[in-house]
Amino acid sequence: MFPPSLRAxxxxxxxxxxxxxGEPLADANVRILGTSRGTITNTAGEYSISLAAGDYRxxxxxxxxxxxxxxxxxxGDMRQDARMHPSEIVLAEVVxxxxxxxxxxxxxxxxxxxxWIDRLxxxxxxxxxxxxxxxxxxxxxxxxxxxKGFWQKGDTLREIVTQRRQTENIPGESNFASVxxxxxxxxxxxxxLGFTFVGPTAVDALDYYDYRLLRTRTAAxxxxxxxxxxxxxxxxxLFDGTIHIESGSYALVGVDVHxxxxxRIPFTKNVIxxxxxxxxxxxxxxxxxxxxxxxxxxxxxxxxxxFPRIKMTQTSVISDYSINTPIPDSIFRRPRLVVDSTATRxxxxxxxxxxxxxxxxxxARAYRTLDSTQSLEVQFKPGGAAVTLSAGGSGPFWTxxxxxxxxxxxxxGFHLGAIADLDKVTESLSLTAGLAYGISNxxxxxxxxxxxxxxxxxxxxxGAEAYRIVDNTPERGTQSxxxxxxxxxxxxxxxxxxxxxxxxxxxxxxxxxxxxxxxxTYTSQREGSLPQRTNYSILFPSHLFRVNPPxxxxxxxxxRLDLGLGEEPDPIGFVQKNTFDLSIERAAPALMGxxxxxxRLDGVLALTIPTFGQSYLMKPGFRIQASAGxxxxxxxxxxxxxxxxxxxxxxxxxxxxxxxxxxxxxxxxTSVAVEHNFRNIPLLALGIPxxxxxxxxxxAFGGAARTWSRNTLPDVARTGTYTEAGFSIxxxxxxxxxxxxxxxxxxxxxxxxxxxxxxxx
Numbered sequence: 004m005f006p007p008s009l010r011a012x013x014x015x016x017x018x019x020x021x022x023x024x025g026e027p028l029a030d031a032n033v034r035i036l037g038t039s040r041g042t043i044t045n046t047a048g049e050y051s052i053s054l055a056a057g058d059y060r061x062x063x064x065x066x067x068x069x070x071x072x073x074x075x076x077x078x079g080d081m082r083q084d085a086r087m088h089p090s091e092i093v094l095a096e097v098v099x100x101x102x103x104x105x106x107x108x109x110x111x112x113x114x115x116x117x118x119w120i121d122r123l124x125x126x127x128x129x130x131x132x133x134x135x136x137x138x139x140x141x142x143x144x145x146x147x148x149x150x151k152g153f154w155q156k157g158d159t160l161r162e163i164v165t166q167r168r169q170t171e172n173i174p175g176e177s178n179f180a181s182v183x184x185x186x187x188x189x190x191x192x193x194x195x196l197g198f199t200f201v202g203p204t205a206v207d208a209l210d211y212y213d214y215r216l217l218r219t220r221t222a223a224x225x226x227x228x229x230x231x232x233x234x235x236x237x238x239x240x241l242f243d244g245t246i247h248i249e250s251g252s253y254a255l256v257g258v259d260v261h262x263x264x265x266x267r268i269p270f271t272k273n274v275i276x277x278x279x280x281x282x283x284x285x286x287x288x289x290x291x292x293x294x295x296x297x298x299x300x301x302x303x304x305x306x307x308x309x310f311p312r313i314k315m316t317q318t319s320v321i322s323d324y325s326i327n328t329p330i331p332d333s334i335f336r337r338p339r340l341v342v343d344s345t346a347t348r349x350x351x352x353x354x355x356x357x358x359x360x361x362x363x364x365x366x367a368r369a370y371r372t373l374d375s376t377q378s379l380e381v382q383f384k385p386g387g388a389a390v391t392l393s394a395g396g397s398g399p400f401w402t403x404x405x406x407x408x409x410x411x412x413x414x415x416g417f418h419l420g421a422i423a424d425l426d427k428v429t430e431s432l433s434l435t436a437g438l439a440y441g442i443s444n445x446x447x448x449x450x451x452x453x454x455x456x457x458x459x460x461x462x463x464x465x466g467a468e469a470y471r472i473v474d475n476t477p478e479r480g481t482q483s484x485x486x487x488x489x490x491x492x493x494x495x496x497x498x499x500x501x502x503x504x505x506x507x508x509x510x511x512x513x514x515x516x517x518x519x520x521x522x523x524t525y526t527s528q529r530e531g532s533l534p535q536r537t538n539y540s541i542l543f544p545s546h547l548f549r550v551n552p553p554x555x556x557x558x559x560x561x562x563r564l565d566l567g568l569g570e571e572p573d574p575i576g577f578v579q580k581n582t583f584d585l586s587i588e589r590a591a592p593a594l595m596g597x598x599x600x601x602x603r604l605d606g607v608l609a610l611t612i613p614t615f616g617q618s619y620l621m622k623p624g625f626r627i628q629a630s631a632g633x634x635x636x637x638x639x640x641x642x643x644x645x646x647x648x649x650x651x652x653x654x655x656x657x658x659x660x661x662x663x664x665x666x667x668x669x670x671x672x673t674s675v676a677v678e679h680n681f682r683n684i685p686l687l688a689l690g691i692p693x694x695x696x697x698x699x700x701x702x703a704f705g706g707a708a709r710t711w712s713r714n715t716l717p718d719v720a721r722t723g724t725y726t727e728a729g730f731s732i733x734x735x736x737x738x739x740x741x742x743x744x745x746x747x748x749x750x751x752x753x754x755x756x757x758x759x760x761x762x763x764x
Contacts, residue, residue, distance in 0.1 A: 012356055014080045016051045019044050019063055022086035028065055031087065032281055032293055036060040036072070039285060041322045042131075042359045043294045051358040063087060066227065066247050066257045066281070067220060090220040090227075105214035105230045108248055112204045115253040116189050119288050125155040125330050126291070129323035130162075131359040134180045135366060136379070137300075137314035142369035143382045145170045146180040148346070149357070152321075153334045160185055161334055164342045168349045170373040172382075175347065181340050182319045185292055188246075188258050188280065195278075197620035198240040198266060203232055204255060211235055217245065226250035237264045237687040237695070240618045242278075254290040256282045265687060267698055268620065269763050270737055271301040273312075285324050295319040306736050308387045320359050408439050410484070411492045413548040414501045415473055416443025416537040431456050441473070443536035448472050454512075465511040473533065475499035476641050479607060479630065479657070486653060494651045495540035495548055496664065502554035502641045503531045520567035527597070530641060531556045549664065555639035557598030561590035572609065577738070578764045579611040579626060588642075601636035605644070609657075616684055621763055623682045628657040633671035638714060644672040646708045646725060654742060654757035659706050661727045661746035661755040669710030669722045678704035680733065680762065700733030700761070704742070724748060727755075734761045 019031040027048025034041040035054065044050045056078050063071040068087040075083055129151055136144045148167040154160050162181050169178045186193050191205035201211045215231040228248045234241035244260030259279045268274060276299045283293040300314035362370070410418035420439020428434050434453045441448070452468025476499065491497040506528025513521040532553040540546065569582040588603040607630040616623045632644045648654075648662040657676045680702045686695040705728040712722050729744035740762075744755040 012053045012055055013077055014051060014356070014358065015054055015061075015075070015077060015083060016049070016081075016361070017083045017085060018048045019050065019065075019085045019087060020048055021068075022088045028068070028087060030279070030281070030294070030296060031063060031065040031068075031085075032283070034062040034064065034283065034293075036062050039322055039324045041283065041293060042320050043281075043318075045361050046363050047361075049361040051361050053357050061085075066229075069221070092218050092220055103213075103215055105216040105228070106209065108216065108228050108230065108253065109204065109208065109214050111253040112248050112255060113206060113208065116204055116255070119290070120189060122327070123156070123289060124327050125153075127323075127325040127328060127330065128152045128154075128291075128321050130182045130319050130321045132180045132182055132317065132319040133360060133366075134315065134317045135369075137316075138311050138382045139314075142365050142373075143377075144173050144373065144379055145366055145369055146173055146178040148178065148180040150181050152182060153330050154185075155330060155335065158335050159339060161337060162340050164340065164346045166350060166353055167342070167346050168354060170369055171375050172373045172377045172379065179340070180317075182295065182321065185295065185321075186278070186280070187292075188255055189290075192618075195262075196266075196268075196276075198262070199618035200240045200242055200262070201618075203242065203246050203258065203260075211239060211241055219250075227256065232260070234263045237690060238616070238684050240265045252290075254282070254284075256290065264692075264695060265619070267683065268301070269698070269734070270305055271303055274301040275299065286326055289324075289326055291324055291326075292321055294321060304387075305738070308385050310383050310385050313383065318360060408437055409488075411488050412473075412499070412501065413491060413497045413535045413537055414444060414533045414551055415441030415446070416539065418442075418473075420448070430459055435468070441536075444533070446473075462515060463511075463513050465509075467507060467509040469507040470528075471505040472503075473501050474504040474530075474641075475501050476643065476645070477605070479605075479647060486650060490651045490653075491548075492540065493542050495543045495546045496651050497548055497551075498650050498664065500552055500641070500665070501533045503533050504528045506559075518569055520565070520571075522565040524563045524565070525561075525595075526563065527558070527560050527595075529558050530554055530639070552640060554641040555599075557639070558596070559590060559599050559639075560592070560595040560597030561588050561599075562595070563588045577760065577762060579624075579762055580609060581611060582609045583607070590636075599637065599639055601634055601638045601642070603632070603634040603638065603642055605632035606630065614679065616682065619682065621682055623680055623684060625679050626656070626677065626762075628676045629674070630657070631671075631673045634713070638670050643668050643670060644710065645669075646672060646674055646710060649755070649757045652757050654759045656759070656762070659708055659725055659727060660729070660742055660744035660757045661750075661753075662708075662725050663750075666750075667708065667710040667721065667723050667725060669712040670714055671712070672708065672710045674706070674708040676704070676706040678702050678731070698734055700731075700740070702731035702733055702740070704729055704731060704744075706744075725750075729755075734763075737761070 019028045020026060021028055029044055029046045029048060031044045032041065033050045033052065042050055042052050054077055058076050060072055060074050061083065063085045065087060067090060069090045071085055071087055073083060075081065131149050133147045135142060146169040149165050150162040151165060152160050152162045160182065164181065167178050167180065186195060188202055189204055190202050193200045193202050201208060213233040213235060217229045217231050219226050219228050228250065230246050230248060232242065232244060232246055234243055241263045242260035243263050246255060247257035249256045261277050279296040281293045282290045285291050297317045300312065302312050303310045406421050406423055408420035408422040418439055418441055420437060422437035425434045432453060432455055437450045439448045448471055450468060450470035450472060452466060454464045454466035456464040478499065487498045508524055508526040510522060510524040533551060535548055535551045538548060564587045566585045570580040572580050572582055585606040590597055590599045590601050592600055609628045612625045613622050614625050645665050646662055646667040647658040648664055649658055649660045654660045680700055682700050683695050683698060685701050707726045709724045710722045726747040727744045728747060729742060731740050731742045733740040735741060738761050740759050742757045742759060746752055746755065
């Protein structure tokens, strides 16, 4: 299959059929005896292999069929068809036993596999991989590659692409066809598509699977047991299907399986995954994968968005094993997949001389007809109401809209303006500029600033900004500006408290890694009160807005340090991040001037701790968000802490869902929110398909918070303690969650229903 040169090679081709029905046999194994060379047949039963001139014995094998060996003399391109006879079914002696015979066979397979696995230290191999993508039933794209693979115990498979080709609608740099991770079904645990499955011959396999002996067939002088493996539970990712075990060595020689009901991927429906693999005996001791065949298809949709049904097949033919040979350490310091320079341009002579797996009629037509205009983006263009509404999201109108600064609050009324964030004016410079006008308060605002980065990697930068803005009391980011605008405009519930700020700030920021962030800011600004100027609301015109509290007027001159550790928080909340953020503010008139003298500290810790079910893609886990802050000195009103709450029925994780807006305020606070997401495991345990097919999560949560004050607070603020508990249903419609919270602390008791965003990872 992979000769060192093309000078004396010829193509051996043919078709393998069932001798009784005449039907072509897909995935039949074709081996060249005395070598490690081989291939398999395609869906039409066709095979192809390149060999030097000479005499050969060709072995045709397939599970369920008797092996067939033919001798040939190859002196030119040659065709050799084969007809395989269904293997004889052996009728075993009837033994009365409470245990299925398959159980004993599996025990022997578990015991015997270590005899050769422990001796397998390294191997090299050659492989051909074809990946075909279908749009419904039509071929949408094909990518193929020849690779050389290297493996050593304790590491993953490393591959070097030596040749690749693809249909014209796929750029060469987007051709990622390769064997990838070889699932070794002899391993106790197998990682597959983000899940971890229990292997069919794991040491604890009998705790997870029932086994049934379906039949025994003769093959090459030995019996082969065909065994049905049945998951004992839906709450653990397991395989369902058949395996084949050879009687002489009790080796696993074939698998044909699919995942059980625990296999769930967000936003997919009607998922079908089938994984098949055959093993060949090498050096009379090692059972190695001869092929990998993966078929997968799914319907992908979001609320308002749907895609054409997608199907993908991947077939890898693996041969030319060299076992326990020395491999240079440099191989394992490379990336998992490396493209050799020889693969960047297709060698038509190589492909003609080394055809391993013939194209079927649909694939051959795809190579002739697919061109660059039929990209995957075009073929899988989404549809649905949401796509229709956003169809015009390009062009001059939408470009202009992206610069608009639109908002609404009870102080400015409608806020109209323009803003530009130019991240890369040059490689070293970013600029931001904004100009706006409040319709109700008849007041203009502006901001102009920039950041300079001395180095191209932008780990360090410094800059300054001048502004006159409508600022708001500190928020911890759980409720967005868009949510605040909608809440105020439609429901007359303005989350924030506002004050005026005019001045400038200078800053320096440093990001040595993705998980460490520093920023130091000096601020000099004059602050003052802003009265409420509007009482307009679309849905509740007769209601009144909450009073905007007066600010303590004066000049603020302070230094602030912001430290972030861990991953940056996901603003949407779909992904749980482990983070710690701390801010320290110091205003000292004796050192910096100004009218305020205080020290303010605020920190937030977010952690997700896996609990059980770690074999899942979306793992169950315990989640906690703990935050605390305190201030010393004369803290101005506009720097007070408050306990964050739900807004008009919308709540993010970390807020107190049954508390009123700004109900608890003070110069110091603590807040702890906890939840445990059980995912859909309880529904899988119930065994009712209607329930677990909904793909919803079940969550239990609780929260507690407290505020205190070292200063006299204004009348609109109050200190106190708050507690709540409840449960949630997550992934409703794919991306929402409904929370049912019971307020435990004094106040208006009852069940509070809020809606929030679902969490996937």
